[in-house]
Amino acid sequence: xxxxxxxxxxxxxxxxxxxxxxxxxxxxxxxxxxxxxxxxxxxxxxxxxxxxxxxxxxxxxxxxxxxxxxxxxxxxxxxxxxx
Amino acid sequence: xxxxxxxxxxxxxxxxxxxxxxxxxxxxxxxxxxxxxxxxxxxxxxxxxxxxxxxxxxxxxxxxxxxxxxxxxxxxxxxxxxxxxxxxxxxxxxxxxxxxxxxxxxxxxxxxxxxxxxxxxxxxxxxxxxxxxxxxxxxxxxxxxxxxxxxxxxxxx
Numbered sequence: 001x002x003x004x005x006x007x008x009x010x011x012x013x014x015x016x017x018x019x020x021x022x023x024x025x026x027x028x029x030x031x032x033x034x035x036x037x038x039x040x041x042x043x044x045x046x047x048x049x050x051x052x053x054x055x056x057x058x059x060x061x062x063x064x065x066x067x068x069x070x071x072x073x074x075x076x077x078x079x080x081x082x083x
Numbered sequence: 084x085x086x087x088x089x090x091x092x093x094x095x096x097x098x099x100x101x102x103x104x105x106x107x108x109x110x111x112x113x114x115x116x117x118x119x120x121x122x123x124x125x126x127x128x129x130x131x132x133x134x135x136x137x138x139x140x141x142x143x144x145x146x147x148x149x150x151x152x153x154x155x156x157x158x159x160x161x162x163x164x165x166x167x168x169x170x171x172x173x174x175x176x177x178x179x180x181x182x183x184x185x186x187x188x189x190x191x192x193x194x195x196x197x198x199x200x201x202x203x204x205x206x207x208x209x210x211x212x213x214x215x216x217x218x219x220x221x222x223x224x225x226x227x228x229x230x231x232x233x234x235x236x237x238x239x240x
Contacts, residue, residue: 007222
């Protein structure tokens with residue numbers, strides 16, 4: 001699946017997007033965050049307060065307990081500050 | 084889905100609030116109220132040189148449309164226009180526009196307020212500050228007050 005990152009999540013990870021191939025044990029968006037965190041310093045920094053991270057699957061907001069099976073695009077970003 | 088009278092745009096270019104409002108009401112004889120809200124970039128007492136607004140292309144438009152559809156389901160709107168800019172925005176320049184039109188003022192006022200509260204907390208945009216003294220700015224933190232403002236519509240619903 002394609003992962004996309006925005007704002008300081010993007011800056012801390014150091015790239016705007018990448019393709020991910022998580023192992024079968026990664027079922028929810030929260031699992032994916034935990035799996036990503038272990039990938040290196042930038043990911044650890046981006047997800048250090050993982051509860052604050054917002055997730056969208058195929059461009060729709062979801063909670064971190066949402067299952068990622070079948071997702072084409074999963075996005076991680078901080079709380080929004082538009083308007 | 085939003086109705087045929089909803090205009091939603093996400094763009095880098097500035098917008099003309101008066102022109103958008105005029106376009107929404109042109110030729111209409113059924114409308115009794117039009118509310119126009121424009122959000123501006125402020126300089127934070129001279130501290131800020133600009134705001135940089137990042138967005139999630141595709142989802143930004145989709146999420147604004149979802150919020151607009153909620154407003155249309157909740158209030159009898161005769162017209163609706165929402166424009167949100169992205170990119171580098173200078174103090175004094177407009178960031179966001181919400182225009183709501185209805186037969187009576189209450190629906191137009193309330194829908195505009197609802198739309199702004201929900202846009203702030205659910206549309207995928209992020210502001211980064213650029214400081215006037217040349218130092219690197221940081222991302223604007225989300226405010227609990229904005230979450231609370233959006234939450235009050237659930238309680239009132």
